[in-house]
Amino acid sequence: MIEIEILPLEGIEIENIGKLYIGQAKQDIEKLLGTPSDNSNFQQLFYDQYELRIDLDNKGNIEFIEFTYGPFPEKTALSIYGINPFEIGADKLIEILTEKNKGKIDDSEAEYCYAFFNISVGIWRQLTEKGVEESVAEMKADHEYEENKDWLNEDLQKAKNFWTIGIGVKNYYE
Numbered sequence: 001m002i003e004i005e006i007l008p009l010e011g012i013e014i015e016n017i018g019k020l021y022i023g024q025a026k027q028d029i030e031k032l033l034g035t036p037s038d039n040s041n042f043q044q045l046f047y048d049q050y051e052l053r054i055d056l057d058n059k060g061n062i063e064f065i066e067f068t069y070g071p072f073p074e075k076t077a078l079s080i081y082g083i084n085p086f087e088i089g090a091d092k093l094i095e096i097l098t099e100k101n102k103g104k105i106d107d108s109e110a111e112y113c114y115a116f117f118n119i120s121v122g123i124w125r126q127l128t129e130k131g132v133e134e135s136v137a138e139m140k141a142d143h144e145y146e147e148n149k150d151w152l153n154e155d156l157q158k159a160k161n162f163w164t165i166g167i168g169v170k171n172y173y174e
Contacts, residue, residue: 002050004067006080008100008119008167012065014050022169026060051076057169066166071125071158078165080121085165090125093162097121106173115173122166122173127159 003015011021018032029045030036037048045054051069054062067078070086078084081100085093097116098105106115113124132155139145139152 001073001077002075003077003079004050004052006065006067006078006085006121006165006167008080008121009170011062012052012167020054020062020065022062022065022167024062026056029054029062049075062169064166064168064172066122066164068164070163070165071161080165085123086161086163088161090128090159090161093123097123117171117173120168120170120172122168123162123164125159125161125163127155129156129159132156132159 005013007013007019009022011019011024013019014033020029020032026045033047033050036045038046042060043056045056046052047054051067051073053066053068055064055066057063067073067076069076073086078086081096083093083096088096094114097114097119101116101118101121103118105117111128111130112126113122115122132152136145136152136156139148145152
């Protein structure tokens with residue numbers, strides 16, 4: 001697993017590769033990380049080996065970096081503020097990011113998506129534990145649980161953490 005440290009408002013540091021900074025130019029990205037896995041869109045660069053996507057602004061500089069292979073990345077081990085955002089649990093991650101943010105949070109899609117304005121960090125997931133547990137109860141009542149329990153248990157495990165985490169330029173979420 002490649003260790004990657006997420007540094008809000010700064011960038012990321014990839015083990016044995018170096019730092020990639022918010023605001024850095026496309027040519028600097030490619031010098032550090034090589035040719036993107038998918039370079040069909042000038043505004044987005046995908047690096048499958050690092051399980052991330054980089055969004056560029058209209059000048060070709062890094063505006064946003066997102067890790068989209070959660071909650072079970074296969075190639076990377078992430079850390080932000082000393083914890084792995086895909087292992088610590090959704091509630092604990094929200095608590096830590098709220099503490100570090102010290103200000104306004106967009107929780108209009110609470111449980112699924114949060115944006116922390118002061119640190120320009122966003123997190124997202126498709127499922128919540130509560131939602132999956134409700135589905136389990138419904139399927140048990142309808143006698144459909146046994147035939148669906150494998151994917152329900154998988155969904156329950158996925159729902160315990162967020163699935164993506166991204167960092168942007170200052171005021172990215174404003």
